[in-house]
Amino acid sequence: xxxxxxGNGITGITxxxxxxxxxxxxxTVISSESKYFFSRTxxxxxxxxxxxxxxxxxxEDWFWKKNRINLVHDHVDNIDFDNKQCWLRNGExxxxxxxxxxxxxxxxxxxINFSKIKGAQxxxxxxxxxxxxQNTKGISKAVIIGGxxxxxxxxEMLHSRDIxxxxxxxxxxxxxxxxxxxxxxxxxxxxxxxxxxxxxSTQLYEIKQDESGRVRSVITDQDEAIECQFLGVTVGVSPxxxxxxxxxxxxxxxILVNEFFETTAKDVYAAGDCAEFMNPKPGQxxxxxxxxxxxxxxxxxxxxLLGKRIPYERGIWFNxxxxxxxxxxxxxxVPAEIPDHLDSFYWENVDEEKCLRIVFRKNDRAxxxxxxxxxxxxxEVCERWIKEERSVDFVMxxxxxxxxxxxxxxxxxxxxxxxxxxxxxxxxxAAP
Amino acid sequence: xxxxxxxxxxxxxxxxxLFLSCFFGAKYxxxxxxxxxxxxxxxxxxxxxxxxxxxMFNPYSSSFSFVKDxxxxxxxxxxxxxxxxxxxxxxxxxxxxxxTKNSNEGFVRDHNITLLTILFLLVIxxxxxxxxxxxxxxxxxxxxxxxxxxxxxxxxWIGILFGTLLIxxxxxxxxxxxxxxxxxxxxxxxxxxxxxxxxxxxxxYGVLYTIAVIVMGIRxxxxxxxxxxxxxxxxxxxxxxxxFAFIIPEILxxxxxxxxxxxxxxxxxxxxxxxxxxxxxxxxxxxxxxxxFWGIALIIVAVPVFTYFFGKRWYCSWVCGCGGLAETLGDPxxxxxxxxxxxxxxxxxxxxxxLVFAVIMTAVTLINFxxxxxxxxxxxxxxxxxxxxxxxxxxxxxxxxGFYPLMGNRVWCRFGCPLAAYLGLVQRFKSRFRITxxxxxxxxxxxxxxxxxMGIDVRWYAQRGQNIVRSxxxxxxxxxxxxxxxxxxxxxxxxxxxxxxxxxxxKKRL
Numbered sequence: 001x002x003x004x005x006x007g008n009g010i011t012g013i014t015x016x017x018x019x020x021x022x023x024x025x026x027x028t029v030i031s032s033e034s035k036y037f038f039s040r041t042x043x044x045x046x047x048x049x050x051x052x053x054x055x056x057x058x059x060e061d062w063f064w065k066k067n068r069i070n071l072v073h074d075h076v077d078n079i080d081f082d083n084k085q086c087w088l089r090n091g092e093x094x095x096x097x098x099x100x101x102x103x104x105x106x107x108x109x110x111x112i113n114f115s116k117i118k119g120a121q122x123x124x125x126x127x128x129x130x131x132x133x134q135n136t137k138g139i140s141k142a143v144i145i146g147g148x149x150x151x152x153x154x155x156e157m158l159h160s161r162d163i164x165x166x167x168x169x170x171x172x173x174x175x176x177x178x179x180x181x182x183x184x185x186x187x188x189x190x191x192x193x194x195x196x197x198x199x200x201s202t203q204l205y206e207i208k209q210d211e212s213g214r215v216r217s218v219i220t221d222q223d224e225a226i227e228c229q230f231l232g233v234t235v236g237v238s239p240x241x242x243x244x245x246x247x248x249x250x251x252x253x254x255i256l257v258n259e260f261f262e263t264t265a266k267d268v269y270a271a272g273d274c275a276e277f278m279n280p281k282p283g284q285x286x287x288x289x290x291x292x293x294x295x296x297x298x299x300x301x302x303x304x305l306l307g308k309r310i311p312y313e314r315g316i317w318f319n320x321x322x323x324x325x326x327x328x329x330x331x332x333x334v335p336a337e338i339p340d341h342l343d344s345f346y347w348e349n350v351d352e353e354k355c356l357r358i359v360f361r362k363n364d365r366a367x368x369x370x371x372x373x374x375x376x377x378x379x380e381v382c383e384r385w386i387k388e389e390r391s392v393d394f395v396m397x398x399x400x401x402x403x404x405x406x407x408x409x410x411x412x413x414x415x416x417x418x419x420x421x422x423x424x425x426x427x428x429x430a431a432p
Numbered sequence: 433x434x435x436x437x438x439x440x441x442x443x444x445x446x447x448x449x450l451f452l453s454c455f456f457g458a459k460y461x462x463x464x465x466x467x468x469x470x471x472x473x474x475x476x477x478x479x480x481x482x483x484x485x486x487x488m489f490n491p492y493s494s495s496f497s498f499v500k501d502x503x504x505x506x507x508x509x510x511x512x513x514x515x516x517x518x519x520x521x522x523x524x525x526x527x528x529x530x531x532t533k534n535s536n537e538g539f540v541r542d543h544n545i546t547l548l549t550i551l552f553l554l555v556i557x558x559x560x561x562x563x564x565x566x567x568x569x570x571x572x573x574x575x576x577x578x579x580x581x582x583x584x585x586x587x588x589w590i591g592i593l594f595g596t597l598l599i600x601x602x603x604x605x606x607x608x609x610x611x612x613x614x615x616x617x618x619x620x621x622x623x624x625x626x627x628x629x630x631x632x633x634x635x636x637y638g639v640l641y642t643i644a645v646i647v648m649g650i651r652x653x654x655x656x657x658x659x660x661x662x663x664x665x666x667x668x669x670x671x672x673x674x675x676f677a678f679i680i681p682e683i684l685x686x687x688x689x690x691x692x693x694x695x696x697x698x699x700x701x702x703x704x705x706x707x708x709x710x711x712x713x714x715x716x717x718x719x720x721x722x723x724x725f726w727g728i729a730l731i732i733v734a735v736p737v738f739t740y741f742f743g744k745r746w747y748c749s750w751v752c753g754c755g756g757l758a759e760t761l762g763d764p765x766x767x768x769x770x771x772x773x774x775x776x777x778x779x780x781x782x783x784x785x786x787l788v789f790a791v792i793m794t795a796v797t798l799i800n801f802x803x804x805x806x807x808x809x810x811x812x813x814x815x816x817x818x819x820x821x822x823x824x825x826x827x828x829x830x831x832x833x834g835f836y837p838l839m840g841n842r843v844w845c846r847f848g849c850p851l852a853a854y855l856g857l858v859q860r861f862k863s864r865f866r867i868t869x870x871x872x873x874x875x876x877x878x879x880x881x882x883x884x885x886m887g888i889d890v891r892w893y894a895q896r897g898q899n900i901v902r903s904x905x906x907x908x909x910x911x912x913x914x915x916x917x918x919x920x921x922x923x924x925x926x927x928x929x930x931x932x933x934x935x936x937x938x939k940k941r942l
Contacts (some may be wrong), residue, residue, distance in 0.1 A: 042879075160577040406912055
């Protein structure tokens with residue numbers, strides 16, 4: 001059997017690796033972005049000079065040949081689902097027995113025509129990074145629209161080259177649509193302290209260009225003009241599925257799949273950023289655009305390709321990020337606005353820029369989520385507590401077990417417990 | 433700030449140029465008094481004196497011609513002795529360095545105190561003027577911006593030039609000390625102050641080494657503000673270098689006791705079981721015997737016990753002198769170590785071969801010594817010479833340090849150090865130490881692997897949710913520091929579960 005995978009991101013590559021682990025089938029991975037798999041999350045470090053491209057490749061180049069994973073560096077223009085063939089840009093055709101589409105995302109452009117406005121762009125792919133390298137050469141001021149994870153990465157990248165950055169954020173503070181107010185404000189303060197401007201409750205109104213068509217300034221909806229030579233547009237990403245629109249493969253936002261990653265076309269599967277679950281379970285998302293979920297989906301998909309039908313169940317949510325110098329980890333679900341049936345305990349050390357939030361159900365006090373800034377916690381422990389529906393009182397008594405900070409670091413668990421006792425008097429903290 | 437940094441660089445370069453120019457400009461003139469004070473062995477002195485009479489009061493403008501004449505004079509004496517089979521009169525001691533140094537006269541000797549003071553101030557002031565603005569006023573965090581565009585840190589021409597200078601320095605130091613007498617004379621006043629004797633090339637080396645560890649240690653402390661493990665281990669190597677490798681041995685020498693570094697462990701300290709060292713220790717009363725037992729206790733008790741509880745980092749990253757230099761002077765080059773699989777294969781063969789070599793050499797030496805030289809006579813000297821040249825000088829010095837800017841800061845520790853191999857075996861098979869991987873949080877970015885000075889592909893483990901248990905890991909903790917997702921933690925914990933896999937999201941659910 002020949003398994004062809006379109007896309008060599010974390011989903012496609014994890015799929016290929018696990019198919020190889022479990023079977024002896026022929027595997028071909030096609031990508032127009034790069035021949036070799038690299039870590040997309042590390043692109044920012046290339047720009048910042050922390051690493052070179054060779055460092056962000058998780059496997060050495062010999063790995064693919066040794067594992068008989070055939071790599072094709074080309075673009076799939078068209079798929080002939082009837083004859084089971086992929087048409088490449090160079091004119092060649094590749095036949096498949098089973099096809100996996102893991103084509104990832106593309107940056108949202110909110111109607112801005114990047115090709116007409118020089119110096120305006122999003123950031124997702126390797127070529128976006130190369131473009132950014134050119135677009136930011138010798139400039140002094142940049143504006144970024146969008147207060148999300150790629151926005152802050154872009155800000156950090158530009159800041160590393162002493163380019164003055166202004167971020168326009170639609171919400172009341174940075175990433176406030178995903179983080180509760182306190183966390184969001186802490187990060188906003190942190191970003192500002194670095195000399196990066198954050199304009200909250202502000203949107204882009206107009207882009208001004210110079211004669212050459214390059215960005216000259218932006219006008220905000222507050223009627224403020226901000227001079228800039230670069231405009232970063234980081235307002236989320238969408239499934240990169242235009243090449244299969246109006247084909248046998250049904251799409252909505254992304255390629256529609258069931259929990260086995262099967263699409264509407266026979267022997268065609270989709271996973272990762274480009275896939276959209278038709279019927280996600282309650283509390284799960286239609287489109288999962290995370291490194292981690294891509295990896296988990298790839299492994300389950302590999303099994304399904306080989307006939308072992310396993311439904312995808314994501315399990316307890318987790319994620320992490322880094323906002324300049326503040327690390328962020330989250331386990332379980334911490335909504336930006338805590339709903340009525342939940343309560344949350346929040347501890348913060350303002351000077352040290354650390355915080356902990358534990359979300360729990362009001363009725364049985366079972367813990368449902370953790371947010372951490374500036375503190376590292378153990379994935380395995382937090383996940384187990386959430387799964388076992390441990391009460392917040394139990395968790396507060398065992399917090400030390402979850403701490404993952406480096407040796408000799410100041411521990412904050414006692415201060416947290418003290419605060420917990422004050423704020424949640426009814427809790428029987430002393431009793432296990 | 434930028435201006436202050438530039439001034440700092442300018443002053444540091446001035447110091448380097450001044451030091452380099454001190455290499456030149458001496459005259460050499462041999463006198464009978466110099467010969468008398470340089471050669472204490474009367475039989476050797478009587479033979480050399482007539483042979484070098486043509487050199488007496490004859491001013492030499494370069495060390496090369498002086499050394500050439502002196503060496504050929506001694507060689508002619510020895511050739512005559514050998515041809516007449518007067519074996520007991522052959523001169524084995526090499527007096528070239530001492531005679532050349534004592535014959536040295538000129539600007540450097542006349543102004544050594546002034547020059548030393550100026551150099552010392554320039555180095556300290558210059559480097560701190562660069563280091564402090566570079567790190568002290570920056571936000572806490574990781575300071576790796578633009579490293580791979582830097583001409584020093586990423587195999588640029590300055591890095592290569594620096595490496596070349598280091599290599600040349602080590603070659604001169606180990607094999608041609610008679611040409612660097614000017615530099616040694618510079619530290620004579622300091623040597624007389626600390627131990628009452630004139631300096632040797634090893635004293636010069638010790639001074640430079642200690643200055644490098646202290647100054648670049650301050651850099652580490654500032655660079656890793658906010659990372660308390662880095663603060664701890666950097667302070668520790670600075671302390672051990674200053675106190676154990678420099679001050680205590682100097683005090684011992686000034687008290688006429690043997691020079692002894694209480695933290696240097698066999699087989700890194702490969703001459704510990706050499707007959708001359710054993711004899712010297714045994715002849716030094718209670719202190720000597722204590723040193724002998726101390727040295728043995730380090731090998732058979734401290735290494736396994738401490739490594740069991742803390743991993744080999746207790747030595748390699750907290751105590752060791754080579755590790756101390758690597759973690760301070762070498763830190764700007766840590767990203768240059770190769771992470772390729774082939775490098776790991778070479779490493780395992782090489783480092784364990786050196787360990788085997790050291791063990792065999794020492795065993796043979798000890799058996800021969802205990803048997804009263806009945807078995808091999810003086811043949812072990814040949815073995816010592818080979819080891820000293822290949823491992824002690826070329827590998828640990830010329831390659832080990834000289835290659836910092838070319839192959840990373842742990843070339844010696846990774847590929848050559850027999851003690852690291854021994855510690856590594858304990859760490860791999862019987863230790864509580866591991867680097868724990870935090871579940872499924874790894875994003876495969878590669879910072880951990882890139883900045884691993886030992887060339888461990890940390891990411892390969894982290895992305896599978898596997899703990900890192902590797903014999904070579906020196907526990908510097910930089911992988912955990914640079915990880916942007918809080919995935920790695922150096923830990924001493926129960927042995928059970930050390931090798932466990934926690935691939936959250938993978939396997940488990942299937």
